[in-house]
Amino acid sequence: MTRLHAPEGPQYEAIDFGHAFYEVKERDPAKLAVIDEAHEWTWAQFGDLATRIAGRLNRMGVGRGDRIAVLAENSAPYLALYAGILCAGACVVPLPFSAQPETLKIMFADCGATVLFTSDRYADVAETLGAGEVIRLEGIDAWAEGAPLPEPVRVKPDDFFDLIYSSGTTGTPKGIIHDHRFRSRQLVRMPRFGLDENAVSILSTPLYSNTTLVSALPVIARGGTLVSMAKFDVEQFLNLSQKHHVTHGMLVPVQYMRIMKHPDFDKYDLTSWRVKLSTSAPLPGPLIADVLERWPGDLFEVYGMTEGGLTTVLDARANPTKLDTVGKVAEGCEARIIDEDGHELPAGSYGEIVGRGGPMMQGYLNADEKTQESRWVSPEGWDFIRTGDMGRFDEDGFLHLLDRRKDMIISGGFNIYAADLEKVLRAHPDVADVAVIAIPSEDWGETPLGLVVPQTAGVDADAIRTWANAQLGKTQRLSAIELRDDLPRSEIGKILKKELRAPYWEKTKA
Template sequence: MTQSQTIGVDRLTPKTIEGEELLSFGPRMVENAARMGEKPCVIDETRTISWAEFGDLIARIAGRLQDMGIGPGTMVASLAENSAMNTALYAGVVYAGACMVPLPFSATEDALIKERADCGATLLFTTQKYWDVASRLGADELIDLAKLEDWVGDAPAIDPVPVKKDDLFDMIYSSGTTGTPKGIVHDHLFRARQFSRTASYGLEEDGVLMLSTPLYSNTTLVAAIAGLVRGATLVSMAKFNTIDFLTLSEKHRATHAMLVPVQYMRLMDEPRFDEFDLSSYQCKMSTSAPLPGVVIEKVMKRWPGNIMEFYGMTEGGPATVLDCAAHPDKWDTVGQPQPGADMRVIDEDGNELPYGAYGEVVGRSGSMMPGYHNNPDKTREATWVSPDGEHFVRTGDMGRFDEDGFLHLLDRKKDMIISGGFNIYAADLEAVLRKHPDVSDVAVIAIPSRDWGETPLALVVPASKDADAEAIRTWTNDQLGKTQRVSAVEFRDDLPRSEIGKILKRELREPYWDGQAT
């Protein structure tokens, strides 16, 4: 299987940027291992691997793969929770010049079968937790990650396999729960440009990075790969919970963390949060969904260190950053375009809109996928071509830029509510609802209406057993325009979320639309 199969349109990523110096992954691993020796590289619940051990292990993993004929142009898959061995596997595959494909264990078995077949990986690594499912995915060889070192055996440690900038680094599957999965490919150029930027956020070899989202998510990988390249120590959690996260942060004197909004919310709701010493923290990062301003305010007051909020896509392209300490008046935004990012707003017909107008956000930057694997049609659908012929990634997100160049996100285009001919953005309503003291979590969805076609419904996780749904609705509507009114508030024990914390609104809407109730 070759890289050429992944290109669906003219290459999106610019090949060169003037003055650019790229960090190459494999050689950097060799350099870090030699320089840092016994300094911890990866820590999980069962073991600590030093940099010297890590360097030797990934070089021997690469040697074993090379003996099997696996290198540039081939793919290796995994289905596993976070661990030191999973991190080593990832690094070893890339060191060998091959492409790593971490399959999402949150996907259905049917989707996983399609993903394994789509990537063509014949070698699949897994754990006992996912062994039964993994055994049905059609791989030629299945290896238990707990026995990774036995599998490596006496394979020789090899030098990093030379790679070209457009050789594939990894591939992440998106939207694989239904229909045809989309494999988002990242080449070495894409990843190198990403981790070349991390120094500006203070993640260096004296850093300790907490990882508590799955390794198959780009949210995790953006931080994890950068941490390895910079020589930091990674603390890997197999599953997030508040007390374990806080305990490990204190124990290992964590300096950085990559978290998603729901994790910040749960940490702020943790009764014991203030018992832990988090004074070592320098920077917390947030991505995958907008971090609500009310949550930013709580975190900035109670948790040492800054928050850097990032907006972007696994596909690359659009890229903004919000420095929360520097811009306390912009906590309702996702920040400004990062250096080198060109971001615009377009209407439904693909026409560029003037600055400040609402529309679909599109973006272009140095880090952009070459395309979806084996899927040129989907690649074209995800691409907007500017009048001067440049390719931009379509986000599907609705938003606008304010007069200071900060991006205000509203909703996914498909989640916009059209009631009585008026466009209603759930994010506007959710922002108001979150300010109510009895609201712990909330999602606003469209439900059918005889009079209006659609109408907003607020699904609320109450913060108090004394919360009153009608009182919350009345309070909210008093602060909204006449065309934005919430029709009802329903209480839920929790809201369905993906493994990286995104609310599954499609799942919430389905019961209301199945029978087209009025």
């Protein structure tokens, strides 16, 4: 298969997750390891179950090279299963329960899993995926009872660690291969944010998302505490933060928006919080400022891809004049800007962002052509991953994001970046949420349309358009504003622009 090659570097000392887990589970057995709606497990309990799961899997013949799929919401048993699969030397395939059943069938057939674990909530769907064996998480303790307690399987850096599927909202889902080298390097990097044995980190996004795993796995590997939410709810999030003295969390922008708007936010004791991380989409500057003012602890915005390659980090408190950026390139990474023909552009130019770094996927499973499309080779012969995002670096080295390449609006021959228009609209006091999309235009080919979720009832859409257009360039102006009750989002908070565009473009095909 086509493979992408990550750069080597002395800062990426390998960490074997299984052996790290076996070490920390014995270190402080009475300490809480995992908390969810039904469980509060100590490290003795959590470590014992994960080890017995590994033993049962090994006894079934599961080991290096095998893949185990899971279709379930977040829970303590799911976390124990994740650790157990890795200790058995196998690869975890966390299936996205947000995908349609037909898409899940494609993913399951593609991944080649030998066993499927599921929760009661998704058991009916799981039974239709064609697995040879389906096992319920709710009975996993009894299932693993009496299993041997083996030593962790010694893995190689190229062995598959996990296989993360896209949700299928933008076409055929792709299985992103993370090997042990990829995850090992994240396990080294993330404790720089305090995600270590002293962390009490809350998981409020699904375990099938790399967003969640980036913050969860280092805490497990170092013996910290995880507070797991089956589904995000603002009031529950605030209650859990206060009750369990949460210190860390990786959230997405829409979660920050909803948390900060909660009428009782300021009544909760959140003084235990040390670090908040944000990813999946840029945080609006005014929202960052509000979080820094009212929510204790530091805030870091992290930009990257599930495929790996490039990571940038914005230390928001330390850079108050750069809140409209996603920060600087992280240590061990490199970024460049290229044009549509793949030629490198000079500093300060707008173009597609490509990156390389320690954590880089091997490629897409069973999809050499897609892997090749994701690859940009530098004049030096180095592999970079194409992000598909448009942006530029300013004179201080901070990255300014614009749009996905495919979301750029071309109107009358001019390139229009929706992010620029959205930034202006968010500044209007009547706008709670916004997305700008391209719709067909007889005169211009495409034209920008603003979809606005208003703060209150009775908002005048035309007045918002007039206000925004007065601040935009002549070629950027919005053709109209439409008011919406909400905007469709993925499980990790990304606005589904393809879904928003579809009704307008389908009319042109009629």
